[in-house]
Amino acid sequence: MSKHKYWNQLRLIIPIIFGAGLYAFGLLYFIIPNTLMEGGVTGITVLLNYAFGISPSLSTLILNIPLFLIGLKLLGKRQMIYTGVGIASLTFFLWLFERMIKMGWIGTFQTKNDYILAALYAGVTLGTGLGIVFRFGGTTGGSDIIARILHLKFGWSMGQIMLVIDIAIIGSSLFFISKELVLYTLVTVYIASKLIDFIQDGAYSGKAFTIISDHAGEIAEIIMKELDRGVTLIPAIGAYSKHAKEIAYCVVSRQEIRRVQMIVRSVDPRAFMIINEVNDVHGEGFREDS
Known part of the structure; x- marks a missing residue:
């Protein structure tokens, strides 16, 4: 690989890694300490943490490995290479921040009185992180892979597939968290979606x-x-x-x-x-x- 091609690859990979790190931080610093939720496969990892205390980094890796392998077979190496970077980065940063929080190096933002603040800042960090990842051609795996595969096989809209998955996962969280916290989660999802759109569309508008x-x-x-x-x-x-x-x-x-x-x-x-x-x-x- 020439220096020019190597540099171009690096210019895409570094932002994906950074975005995944920011997303992982928002998940562990704002979402989980305040018993909020997230959509997609990441939402399943959050639910598993609430229900069984399973580490988000471990469940993220376990859930995404088979999805990544299926995607690799059906979608091809070219489409999945940056998704692999996103999954690996997200898993690593979740593990890193879990260790740092456990050792007391990072204190989480936990509140009992001002959930709207937690929801807003969660939306900002998650949306910014995912927006950066998406803008540079990566994903964090999960429902994005499922949506791509179903779109390829049946022609269904990727946006509609991901919306249905998000609704199902956030709706199922009612068995584990109060409806008030689910409503706060919707604030987070809304803010995150707006930031993702803004970053993907570009500030140069x-x-x-x-x-x-x-x-x-x-x-x-x-x-x-x-x-x-x-x-x-x-x-x-x-x-x-x-x-x-x-x-x-x-x-x-x-x-x-x-x-x-x-x-x-x-x-x-x-x-x-x-x-x-x-x-x-x-x-x-x-x-x-x-």
């Missing part, structure tokens, strides 16, 4: 303008001059009028939305504007990958 106007060229010139943003002119024909038109397309930062609207309205008050959310924008003026 903005708005895409599609501007249909008889003066699209003039509008494009002003946007390029005043905002220093690239604009693409797309030839089009009006379906009703049969007249040739141009469509101006550009992507700007959130701070520039109002300025673009003002430019368009000043040139052509009758212009038709479509504004779409765009995420993870790459290129000049946004993020440029090395």
